[in-house]
Amino acid sequence: MQWSDEGIVLGARKHGESSVILEVMTREHGRHLGLVHGGRSKTQQPVLQPGNSVQVTWRARLDEHLGVFQVEGVDLRASRLMAAPFALYGLATLSHLLRVLAERDPHQSLYEAVDLLVDHLDDPDLAPGLFVRFELAFLADLGFGLDLASCAATGQREDLVYVSPKSGRAVSAAAGEPYKDRLLKLPGFLIGRPTANRPSVPDLKAGFALTDFFLHQNVFEPRGQAMPAERVRLIALATAEDA
Structure with a gap:
């Protein structure tokens, strides 16, 4: 199973030592969760902040699985919203x-x-x-x-x-x-x-x-x-x- 969509980050919570479970509101697939490997890295953390617009690709073996997100930043507005x-x-x-x-x-x-x-x-x-x-x-x-x-x-x-x-x-x-x-x-x-x-x-x-x-x-x-x-x-x- 795989799809790509645009979305807005709602939140993320820690998972394991370096990953996060990301929550996004997507255009075509609604509110969706997915695992982001390495989501706590210095390069990923700024992208996964609430309020940012992102492009996500979701993959899973079965539709009912949590699945894995690949995330690219589109509009990283979180820094200005935080102010x-x-x-x-x-x-x-x-x-x-x-x-x-x-x-x-x-x-x-x-x-x-x-x-x-x-x-x-x-x-x-x-x-x-x-x-x-x-x-x-x-x-x-x-x-x-x-x-x-x-x-x-x-x-x-x-x-x-x-x-x-x-x-x-x-x-x-x-x-x-x-x-x-x-x-x-x-x-x-x-x-x-x-x-x-x-x-x-x-x-x-x-x-x-x-x-x-x-x-x-x-x-x-x-x-x-x-x-x-x-x-x-x-x-x-x-x-x-x-x-």
Whole structure:
């Protein structure tokens, strides 16, 4: 068995004296593990850092085996990401979320979101909003996507300011007014195109609160798990008033 694919390093753990078991999110083969011989060498270690884009070739005698990776660096961005606290917590949170996915199940559209996010994790203007969008993409890929295109009550596409916690659909200001205390806020940056302008702190808080609700309800609570601790710190950094 053999295949080659592009991927993003999520993590690596020691195996034996000189090898590592590498975890990557690949475009065509999903989240995948493999053994890297000599992965703790001076030449390999910089390549196998979380956040780096790599080209991997996987080989195994049988498909169910762990297999062996041959890895080549493509974009070694880890060194610059390590200099940004938000990026470090972002990588940790991202990896935690992706480990919810079954190993080796392909998630091509989600891979695109991961690739875009990781490439901008050290951008203080783009990264916070992109992370909220990634979490929405993650929910959608698991089958819990939100419908933010039109009002659940009226069908109108303008003045959408709430989200129903029951249906996950947008609600207009007028339709939601009588129930606003029971609805989630919909920040404007989630229904427009991403821009280079950092969303306001209240909008970012609303965005993370929105994804937090549906991640807890649909992903972590059914598994008896808590939100990753790194995500709490990530949100604190993203919504600091002086950020």
